[in-house]
Amino acid sequence: MGKILFFDTSNGGHHFYYNFAAMKGVIGKLHEIKCCYASPEISGNIINKLEKERIDVYQVDVNIKHVPQILQRIVMLIKLLYFAKKRKYRRIHLFYLDGLIIPLLFVWPLIYLFHVQITATLHWFPNRKSKIIGMRFLLKQKVLSKIIVHGDYTRNLFVEQLGETYNNNKINCINYPNLHPIIKNNIDNDSIIINELKELKRPYILCFGGLRFDKGIDILIKAANKIKEVDFTLIIAGKEEYFKRDYLEQLIKENGLEQKVYLNLEFIPDEMVSSYFNISDMVVLPYRKYFTGQSGPLTEGVIRKKIIIGPDNGEIGFTIKKYNLGTVFLSENIKDLAEKLIKSIKNIHEIRKNIYDSQDNYSKMIDSEVFETKYYDFFRK
Structure with missing residues (x-):
């Protein structure tokens, strides 16, 4: 060679x-x-x-x-x-x-x-x-x-x-x-985040990664506004890129979500990545239609047996459906994303049980x- x-x-x-x-x-x-x-x-x-x-x-x-x-x-x-x-x-x-x-x-x-x-x-x-x-x-x-x-x-x-x-x-x-294997010695890091979230209600829905336009965080915030009948906390963790703090804070305020969103818009150091996925219940991927690639947060969520909620198109939608990793929504459709989030929250234990074996199998594939x-x-x- x-x-x-x-x-x-x-x-x-x-x-x-x-x-x-x-x-x-x-x-x-x-x-x-x-x-x-x-x-x-x-x-x-x-x-x-x-x-x-x-x-x-x-x-x-x-x-x-x-x-x-x-x-x-x-x-x-x-x-x-x-x-x-x-x-x-x-x-x-x-x-x-x-x-x-x-x-x-x-x-x-x-x-x-x-x-x-x-x-x-x-x-x-x-x-x-x-x-x-x-x-x-x-x-x-x-x-x-x-x-x-x-x-x-x-x-x-x-x-x-x-x-x-x-x-x-x-x-x-x-x-x-999966580029961040489950770290066994990060209990202290988990505790730091859990302490910051202690006043906020579960389930914790994580949107992780740099805030590029194609990742659709604005779509997710607008969808979260339509979730009225169940408790949840939306965790947004990732570095400001296209979307900036001022815009997101204003959007969160306009949608009445100040008490339901936890923001960390800094670069997430390697040793903290696992902790955000460990403490979350679901991982949501609100990508826009033109993104057709695969997702790092999808792999991080799957190996930790988190429910994956992603768009129905592209490599992400194909993967979620083929390997039974969670549920999909119509990409860029705020109403459908809200409905899928509500359904997932209401049926969280049943969904976890249904996808456990298939997520375990997929975890071996992405080792x-x-x-x-x-x-x-x-x-x-």
Whole structure:
């Protein structure tokens, strides 16, 4: 297998946890392999983790400001390719293809010229027609030799676009893993949150993660306003992004939910992630329709046997329905989300019993060791 150069445009959020687990899976089983991780911003803490696993580091320096992001990414890819040529890396894996489809269309002649094999991970099926056409070109012209997706929903969409011949050799399915295994020594962290919630009523409904527009926290708050007949507390935990504190506090006030919402709009440190899922009763994923990927909070909730409430479309809806992990609602439909929340609250014990075995089975599928082994198999072929 020789040498592999891994690349991501970001190490924020869940990116590095995912990337690190994948690289450990490859290098842990192939001690003779040489790996390098490339990214534009790599902290000292990340460098230390990589070096402990014998993974080299290349910081892709892009000193161009006030230019479109697409141009920055084209420059990153060019630098990456020249680095690979200089250091004799014949294989590059792009961990986040989603933001690199169009940039790759500008640099593919260099890939041919340098005789580099490119593989990649695509986290959700493209919504833009230009990206779908771009993916078709990159795969059919073998600019991308093969890719990883995170579920049968996405793989099936690609087969529809490209034909059945791409089903097994070009499009490989690896389930999105649980990246924060249940921590047994975090009782103190659990207690901290429980103490802050002691005046608020169960069930605790968790919406976790950075507040991007596509995650639909505004939809959830408006749906919560319609829940009148049962008690609940909505926990919103995640860093401000598109949605800011002032807007959310105003929206909560307008919907009369001041006594029913717990807000923590800070970055949640790794050691606290498990605690939020441990103390919650349900995990809700109010994504907008255009998001078709998989969800980290879904995996965190499933391994802790929490009821999952998610949209009926995309990889999330497909997964919840196929593996019986909870219930789905019509995406972006405030009324239907409210009805599904009420039904889940009223029947919480029955639902837990009904989904327990299927959640247990799915937990085994998304175990980090299974994930690492599948990444190893992907590169071994």
